Amino acid sequence: MNIFNNRKIYIFLASFISILMVASYYYFDFVNAKKHEMQEENYKHQATSMQSRVAQMIYEKQKATLAIALVLSQDQRLIEEIKHRKVHRQYYKELVKKLKQDTEYKNIWFNIIDKDLNSVYRSWTNRRGDDLTNVRADLAEVLKTKKVLYTISSGKFTVAIKAIVPIMESNRVVGILELISHFNSIEKGLKKSKIDSVVMLNKKHTQKLQYPFTETFLEGYYIANFDVPKEKLEYLQREGVENYFSTGYKIENGYMIVSYPIVDFNKETLGYYIMFQKLADISTDDEEFFIFKWVAIGFIFILILAGMVNLVLFYLLARQKSYIKNIIDSSTNIVVINDKNRIIDVNQTFFKYFSKEKDIDEFKDRYGCICELFVHEEGYITRYMDGELWIDYILNNPEKRNKVKINYNNQSYYFTVGVSLVSEEKGYYSAIFSDVTNEEMYKIKLEKLTITDSLTNIGNRRFYKTKIEETISLAKRYKFPIAVIMIDIDHFKRVNDKHGHGVGDNVLIEYTKLISTMIREADIFCRMGGEEFVIIVPYADAQKGAKLAEKVRKKVAEHKVVLPITMSFGVTEYILGEDSDHLLTRADEALYQAKANGRNQVVTR
The missing domain is CATH 3.30.450.20 (PAS domain)
Incomplete structure (x- = not known):
């Protein structure tokens, strides 16, 4: 009797398909619900991460500002100036200028206050002599305890990050030095992560402002940072500013909007740091992996069930054989x-x-x-x-x-x-x-193509970007120098115009091979586009980089294969803390100077 005419088989298959369809419905409903749950968890995690990040950035800036203030407070000049209430303004102007040039502090303020809490000198304004006793509780606290204080506070001018240090002489307070830094560097740091910021002072403290620094207000609230995108202010005004005065987050209009309370040393809330990040910029890898995993599990489960059905049918068709062996052999x-x-x-x-x-x-x-x-x-x-x-x-x-x-x-x-x-x-x-x-x-082939210049078979711009980031990371860890050499073929346009692009391509290929034989295995040689190349030289300072560049320059000039050419070279050395884009810009500036000086030479900057 043919097995497929067996009524039991039809009933078995029909039952199996029905159960599978019902199970699939509930299974995918579960996966979808779990996805939404993970999305909420992801949003909560991202909001907490944004709040933690801004808190850490504020804390780090407070500590750094305090460190500068502590050093300055030991200056005998400052003690004498406060005692005689005669401040050499030019000295502090030069100090502010030097801090702006040599540190991340691009807009730091000095406030020098006497022991009676009268302002003796403010670096950002000519206003002085006013009594701060009833305005600034934090100053009174420092005067009372004789201890340093780093905090956030608001006053007559703005809300800012402040380091307050008592100036001591013979164990008595003769005055107070206050260093004031702002939120703009924090705003710029978040901007690199595609997060826009609004620093907002509440109405109670806004009303105490007499000389608002930014002169920007929204519905009676003072905006303390300068570079707030106009559309974000318009959005807050349209939706109502106070709707965002909380420690939670909102998902609106394609954005995650997260607030972080700004508090003073008494834990009083002065205002809020409101952050906007596009949902499209928030990683959804976990959710996508979850969907992939559970869909794969479901698919595997279906395959397993199908395999089980297949085993039953196979057993009925060939009982005399070992069905397990036959199944794996047929795979x-x-x-x-x-x-x-x-x-x-x-x-x-x-x-x-x-x-x-x-x-x-x-x-x-x-x-x-x-x-x-x-x-x-x-x-x-x-x-x-x-x-x-x-x-x-x-x-x-x-x-x-x-x-x-x-x-x-x-x-x-x-x-x-x-x-x-x-x-x-x-x-x-x-x-x-x-x-x-x-x-x-x-x-593997695709990955190689994406990082290889198709003409010269050396790394392309993308490969350079990856390798310079890796090299900088290693240099930070193991404390070794990096030289970067920018190279440009002199008058290459004339080669193409006079001899044709085919000859121009042959020049690029030939001289790429030549330079490749002159560098170490650890050096990284890339074509950035056109006739422009770059060499990353790890474990070499600018002097060694320039020596290598000069060696290559002479060899190129002597080579004269395909066509005689010369090259110009710009050499620079990685400065600890700078990013890869700035490093490349400095090398490019040196190259530009080499070409401006007459070409066929090496310039180090």
Whole structure:
């Protein structure tokens, strides 16, 4: 009797499909609900991170400002000036100017106050002599306790970050030095992370302002920072400023809006630091991975169920055969049965890849474990991972896409691998290897294409950007210098105009090869575009970089293959703390000077 005419089979299949459809509905409803839950958690985490970041930036600026104030408070000149109420204004003007040039403080204020809390000198205004006793409780606190104080406070001019230090003589307070810094550097720091800021003083303290520094107000609230985007102020005005005076967050109009309370030394709320970040700039990797994982799990579950149905049907069709062996033999994936230390059995697909041995026994005599063929490369599974045997590692990390690279018979293969326990009694595990060689090779080729200049086969601008960031990071950690050499072929446009772009391309190729033979293996040579190149020279200062550049310059001038050419060179050295863009700009400025000086020379800056 034909099995497919069997009424029981039809009932079984119909029941299976019905159960699968119902289960799928509830399963995907669960996944969707869980996604929204994770999104909320992500938003909460991002809001907390933004609040923590601005709190840390304020704290760091307070400590740095206090450090400067402590140093200045020890100056005998300052003590004498306060005692005689005669401040040399030009000295402090020069000091402010020097701080602006040599530090991150681009707008720092000095406020010198006598022991009666009268202002003796303000660096940002000519106003002085006013009594601050009833205006500034923090000053009174410092006078009383004789202790330093860093805080945020508001006064007659603005709300700002302040370091307040008592000026002592013979254990008595003769005055107070107050250093005032603003929120603009914090605003710029957040701007680099695509976060816009509004520093807002509440109405109670806004009313105490007599000489508002920014002269910007919104619905009676003072705005303490300068570079607030106009559309953000318009948005706050339209939606109502007070709706954002909280420590939570709001999701509105494609933005996450987070508020952080600005408090003084008495923990009184002076106002709020309101931050705007586009939702599109908030990472959703966890949510996307969650969806991928659970959809994959659902798909695998369906495959498992389908496999179970297939096993039942297969059993009915061929009871006399071992259906498990037939299933794994019919799989297009490699299936290996292991007991963690050695191979027990394999399917027929195994020998499509490992055909050098005539059977599994010969393979086991040579290798024992398939893991002996795993290549040690980053991103791929090896015999031991984080102190665990590869089978245990895969079992303990089922959510990962575990991959192996195998070199066999002068050929490389790439597989994704999954492991499951098939016999608890015997300790047997099945390892399923799915061939993703084409996918991996394409990925490797694509990654190489994205960082390689197609004409000269050296790194391109993108490769340079990646490598300079990596080199700067290592230089910070291991304290070594970096030289950067910018190179430009002199009058290259004339080459193209006179001889054609084909000859121009040959010039680029030939002289790229020449320079490549003159640099160390550790040096990084990139084409930035057109006739412009750059060399990153780690473990070399500007002097060594200039020496290398001069060596290359002479060799190029002597080479005269394809066409005689010369090159101009700009050399600079990495300054601790600067970013890669500024480093490249300085090298480019040196190159520009070399060309302005007549070309075919090296300029160091």
